[in-house]
Amino acid sequence: MKIFGMNVFNDSVMRERLPKNMYKSLKNTIENGLPLEPSVAEVVASAMKDWAIEKGATHYTHWFQPLTGLTAEKHDSFIAPTSDGRVIMEFSGKELIKGEPDASSFPNGGIRSTFEARGYTAWDCTSPAFLREEGVNIVLCIPTAFCAYTGEALDNKTPLLRSMEALSKQAVRILRLFGDEETTRVSSTVGPEQEYFLIDNAYYEKRMDLVLTGRTLFGARPPKGQEMEDQYFGSINERVSAFMHEVNVEAWKLGIAAKTQHKEVAPGQYEIAPIFSVTNVATDHNQLIMDILKKVANRHGLVCLLHEKPFAGVNGSGKHNNWALGTNTGKNLLDPGRTPHENAQFLTFLCAVLKAVDEHADLLRASAANSGNDHRLGANEAPPAIISVFLGDQLSDILAQLQNGGLTRSKSESRMNIGVSTLPVLRKDSTDRNRTSPFAFTGNKFEFRMVPSSLSIAGPNIVLNSIVAEALCHMADRLEQAEDFNADLKKLLKEIAVKHSRIVFDGNNYSDEWVEEAERRRLPNICSTVDAIPAWITEKAVTLFVKHGVLSRTELHSRYEILLEQYNKIINIEAQTMLTMVKRQIMPAGLKMIQSLAAGISAVKAVSSAPVSVQEGLLNRVSSIVVAVDESLRALEGKAKEALAMDDVFAQGVFYRDEVFTAMNALRVAVDQLEELVDKEYWPLPSYADMLFKL
Structure with missing residues (x-):
């Protein structure tokens, strides 16, 4: 495919444009972690500039991922003035490898004061530069890490790269014990499946809640939802198909191997999934995918909700x-x-993962925590807040054998005869899949299903890489001292199987019985974001991250502050949005309905003795609900003011979760009841039926 990677300064472009010795030096840096020579940076910068300008670029930017969950960029042109009043196109090695954005204007958790503004971006040469087409404007984007003047990471990429190095170091130690002298680097790879909703832009613009918060704060349930189970993998209409085609083209241009697209379970919901790539590249690609989904949706008169x-x-x-x-x-x-x-x-690497997940389940849960996920976890499409591992019949049987001290068999795959002579006999996998498990083994990888759709995958993978690195380190420390490697390995694997088998559960994670069983196993059940965030600053977490050079104590505490502040701000914005919508839209609609009913009743009574009990009954119901809306409105207003007056960020988070959010739910219940009674002529908001089914 000619368009694939056409906007990427990838390996083939570098091989073509760089001198052989420079190309080889850069490849050594990328593949083996060797320091980047300044002379190489100068040559790469020149080649990158020429390539970008030939493609129509006039500007470049250091593209980075601050702790907002989004990406950031500041565009600089290639032009440099000359003494004769003209300009030339320049781009130096220094400009390639280093930028200086303002470090105090991004979330920093107290690391930087407002007046301490200097920060740095540093070129991540392991993730290829690319061109972004924004209408007629084309910009060279250089993936970079972002840190403060004092050296602390202020982004997601820096600790992710550190975690990848830590994981590689410990994994190679294990491989050496097995006689592998060829492997010099082990990388985690990721294939993130991205779910999203599409709605018509005309409906979106009429919903202040969607515009300001990304979710509907009000909305009565439609007569039909997803209960017919006819959405999943259903046929895709022409409008959405055209959108998906353009998304694929844009992704392919950027070297993103978008592979799968389909309708998801809910009406209006879809999914896109790429082929696996190295974790830091996969993280960059997922950020780009989210951006592409939104921008392409706008071109088609749609809005993508993440x-x-x-x-x-x-x-x-x-x-x-x-x-x-x-x-x-x-x-x-x-x-x-x-x-x-x-x-x-x-089995050694499998046991390392089990040990890691069991010992650091709280961190894994925290890595997937945000306010939006609090609405989702535990419902029919998402795993519960309890971390467990699904292994399937084959590996669970092997784990049981390990606990008993002997390995004698593996359950083998079988053949499935469907019973129709013209259909092929299918190879049946050795184990089923479990879509209710938050952390499931799926053949040759683990699927962490708990990650929220709007979140960067950097956080979950920082944790995964780090905790598995620690487990491998513990195992390597012990096995490197072994006098009889095979005997000690067998003993170690048995110990891990016995101690950490509690994390394995192959049943229905949605069931009440599992919640009770998990409690008996003493597995943490962390139901809310506020309860999950403190896992980042426990002594156990600090020891882990500092030991492997992934995050310092200061960096961890800054993330703790940032995550709590973000949670509190999001709930406050939602509460204020609800108050505004009720005052300016919902209450006026309810009062118009009351006035219309009252006028109608008076008109009927003036000209007829016909009964008006139905109208009066409806008037009374609407009036009583309007009163309930007003009471709930005042209650939420009071709670929101009380929350804003609090100083302690954690106590404030608890208050938002327990008091403000409870008041928000009460207001929503009253408003949704009112929607079911008010005439569509008066109701100011597009309904769920409109948004979910009219596309």
Whole structure:
């Protein structure tokens, strides 16, 4: 395909445009983590500039990922004035490798004061530069890390790259014990499935809640939702198909291997999934995918909603983080092979993951926490807040054998005869899938299903990489001292299987019985974002991240502050939006309905003795609900003011969750009841039926 990667300064472009020695030096930096030579940066900058200008670019930007969850960019032109009043196009190695954005205007959790503004962006040469087409404007985007003047990370990319190095270091230690002298680097790879909703822009513009918060704060349930189960994998209409085609083209131009697209379970919900790539590149690509979805939707008169629960009563959106481990020699370390009971290396890495997830379930849960996910987790489309691991019949059987001290068998795959002579006999996998599990083994990878749709996948993968690195480190420390490697490995795997089998659950994670069973197993059940965030600053977490050089104590505390502040601000914005909508739209609509009913009753009584009990009954119901709306409005107003007066960020978060959010729900119940009674002529908001089914 000619368009694939056409806007990427990828390996083939570098091989073509760079001198051989410079290309080789840059590849050594990318593949083996060697320091980047300044002379190489100068040559790369010149080649990158020439390539970009030939493609029509006039500006470049250091593209980075601050702790807003979004991306950031400041555009600079290539032009430089000359003494004769003209300009030339320049781009130096210094400009390539270093930028200086304002570090005090982004979330920093107290690391920087407002007057301490200097920050730095640093070129991530492991993630290729690319061109962004914004109408007639074309910009060269250089993926970069972002840090404060004092050196602390103020972004997602920096700790992600650190975690990848930590994981590689410990994984290579394990491989050396198995006699692998060829592998020099192990990388985590990710294939993130992105769910989203589409609605018509005309409806979006009439919903202040969608515009300001990304979700509907009010909305009575329509007569039909998803109960017919006829949305999933359904045929895609022409308008959405045209949108998806353009999304694919834009993604392919940027080298994003968008592979799968389909309707999701809820009406108006869809999914796009790429082929696996190295985690930092996959993270960049997912940020680009979210941006592409929104921009292309606008071109088609649509709006893409990435909130985890834009509509109550139907499935919300997540982001399934498919995580695996690969060597630079091309091996998947989580591939069990045909006889996994005989694959000691695979079992070692499997046990490392089980140990990691069990010991740091709170961190994994915290990495997937945001206010939107609080609406989603535990519903029919999402796992519960309890972290557990699904292994399936084959690996669960092997784990049981490990606990008993011996490995003798692997359940093998079988054949499935469907019973129709013209249909092929299918190979049946050795285990089923479990869509209710938050962390499921799916053949040769783990699928972390808890990640919210609007969140950067950097956070979950920082945690995954770091906790698995720690587990591998513990195992390597012990095995490197072994006098009899095979005997000590067998003993170690048995210990891990016995101690950490509590994290394995292959049943229905939605059931009440599992909640009770998880409590008996002493697995944490962290139901809200406010309860999850403190996991970032426990001594256990600080020790883990500092030991492996991923995050410092200061950086962890800054993230704790930022996450709580973001949660509190989001709930406050939602509360204020509800108050504004009720005062300016909902109450006037209810009062118009009351006035219309009263006028109608008076008109009938003036000319007829016909009964008006129906009209009077409706008038009384509408009036009583309007009173309830007003009372709930005043209650929420009071709670919101009380919350804003609080100083302690955690106590404020608890108050928003327990008091403000409860008052918001009460107001929503009253307003949704009113919507069901008020004439459509008066109701100011597009209904759920309009938004979900009219596209």
